[in-house]
Amino acid sequence: MNKICVIRRFIPLTTKAMKCYPTTVQTQKIHRWVAPTLMELKVREKKLGGKKYSPRNTYLEWNLEAELYAFGKRLNEDFDSDLLLQAFTDRSYVIKEEQKQKDLGIDIKMKDNRELASNGEEFIKNYVQVYLETILPRFPLEGVSGVREHLISEESLAHVSLHLGTKDIILAAEYPVDRFILANAFKAIVGALLQSSGDERAAHFVRDFVIAQLQGKDVNEFWTIDDPYEMLTNILKKEGATLEPRLIGEAGKNTILACYRVGLYVEKKMISSGYGESIKIAKEMGAREALKKIFGTEDHMKPNFQLEGIPKPNTNIRYQIAAS
Amino acid sequence: MSACKRVQQWATFARTWHIFDCKWQDPYQSAGVIKKYLMGMHKPIYHPLNDCGDVVVCINSREIALRGEDWRRRAYFHHTGYPGGASWTLAWELHNKDPTMIIRKAVYRAMQGNLQRRHTMERLFIYPGEDIPEDVLQNVTNQIRQLRLVPTRLDHIPEEEVKNYPKVMDYPEDYILK
Numbered sequence: 001m002n003k004i005c006v007i008r009r010f011i012p013l014t015t016k017a018m019k020c021y022p023t024t025v026q027t028q029k030i031h032r033w034v035a036p037t038l039m040e041l042k043v044r045e046k047k048l049g050g051k052k053y054s055p056r057n058t059y060l061e062w063n064l065e066a067e068l069y070a071f072g073k074r075l076n077e078d079f080d081s082d083l084l085l086q087a088f089t090d091r092s093y094v095i096k097e098e099q100k101q102k103d104l105g106i107d108i109k110m111k112d113n114r115e116l117a118s119n120g121e122e123f124i125k126n127y128v129q130v131y132l133e134t135i136l137p138r139f140p141l142e143g144v145s146g147v148r149e150h151l152i153s154e155e156s157l158a159h160v161s162l163h164l165g166t167k168d169i170i171l172a173a174e175y176p177v178d179r180f181i182l183a184n185a186f187k188a189i190v191g192a193l194l195q196s197s198g199d200e201r202a203a204h205f206v207r208d209f210v211i212a213q214l215q216g217k218d219v220n221e222f223w224t225i226d227d228p229y230e231m232l233t234n235i236l237k238k239e240g241a242t243l244e245p246r247l248i249g250e251a252g253k254n255t256i257l258a259c260y261r262v263g264l265y266v267e268k269k270m271i272s273s274g275y276g277e278s279i280k281i282a283k284e285m286g287a288r289e290a291l292k293k294i295f296g297t298e299d300h301m302k303p304n305f306q307l308e309g310i311p312k313p314n315t316n317i318r319y320q321i322a323a324s
Numbered sequence: 325m326s327a328c329k330r331v332q333q334w335a336t337f338a339r340t341w342h343i344f345d346c347k348w349q350d351p352y353q354s355a356g357v358i359k360k361y362l363m364g365m366h367k368p369i370y371h372p373l374n375d376c377g378d379v380v381v382c383i384n385s386r387e388i389a390l391r392g393e394d395w396r397r398r399a400y401f402h403h404t405g406y407p408g409g410a411s412w413t414l415a416w417e418l419h420n421k422d423p424t425m426i427i428r429k430a431v432y433r434a435m436q437g438n439l440q441r442r443h444t445m446e447r448l449f450i451y452p453g454e455d456i457p458e459d460v461l462q463n464v465t466n467q468i469r470q471l472r473l474v475p476t477r478l479d480h481i482p483e484e485e486v487k488n489y490p491k492v493m494d495y496p497e498d499y500i501l502k
Contacts, residue, residue: 221326251338252379254459259338275335285331299328 055175056168067169075164077205079189080196086111087188088166090181092173113188120191124152124210127203127310131211134311135304136219138296146223151210154183160209161186203310212305219297220288228287232264235294241266245283248273262286336369339447341379341463346427347387348474355430357468358382362444363435372440379447381464386423386452389472390415400429424450 045051056062065081068088072079094112101107128151132144150156158179166185170177194202225231233243249261262282263273272293274285292298325333342361346354360366364376390398399412418425427450435441449460478486495501
């Protein structure tokens, strides 16, 4: 019995030892000819004048009409098809086409998107301003206009436009199109939507694609305050309160990694606190923190990207920082 | 990075200075606590790859207490690297030579042997007595709680106080104290 047990115990061990395990890890084999061939191809390509990117719309099966229709459907908007085509027609394309037609001796009128773009820009500007004033009711006008300038900047709009997929649909003289043309096309699309679906649809379009760019961003960063402590004292002075900074914490005072915490007190109650590598900086950061609280733009603020319709402008109750 | 985010980072990674009184403390048990602060393991942001350790200042290292027979029995090994260069020093001998050595070695042993250990040890300051440099003391903003209560010795209580302490009974006049 004992003998059998011993034998049984050893059986799996021996079979395991018999198994053949590969000692090397399998790797992808890249042949020795691949690298020199790719290099040679690169050299030949360079000799012919670099890599050529052919626009998608020069392909044989490109169907502009279908693309325009799909563009509207993707965004869940009903565009007027003529207006949408006009919105995608850049001025440079029209000039180029007219030149071509002149050479051939024919004359077909084309409309470019300048007018739509200017309409759209005006609308975006006004709507963003009103929207920001509504969702940030206590934020000063300077701050609001800083945020607005960021949102309607060419860079921001071009980013939105590019990722809506306008790059290949835009009719322009050059390819790839530059940022100005992308931003301009986006404004024109808003202009086209304004004419085809009305104010509210266009407003919601701008809200969903332009204002939503604020997601995850700090609105305070778009407005630089030169002296936040002075601004805070001025605001408090108007309300008849005096500000008292107190050092409430420090770590490693005699080291280069010193950290101070300054609390700002009004009537023996702490309104905010700030950190910094020196007391001066900590005081300034404390003031910034307090201003954020006053303006309602704290870090934990929830952005509101869901206002329905076009809000009504109301600028009477704001802090007039410039006047103080 | 905005100014607010920068100071937030600065405050998060600020080094706090802690003080630890070694008087009547077991160095091997204290080492675990000191290590925790040195490596920053008491912080929610702790990660082995982030440099968030604090500074610990140990005072009164001359007054440490070893367990049982440890002063006589525990030996510290050293080898010079030459043949016959091994030496075993008893704890009491080592403590007489350098009163900071036992606690230093205890903390060093409490940490894992990796490349970070020697840099972490640089943040540990040990002083044999209570007198520590003024600039070091100014940095200190926190005290680590001692593991054991330091009892008051009868011969350290003023004689006046001992005499006036209420007693349950008095020895008789002719009672001879051994």
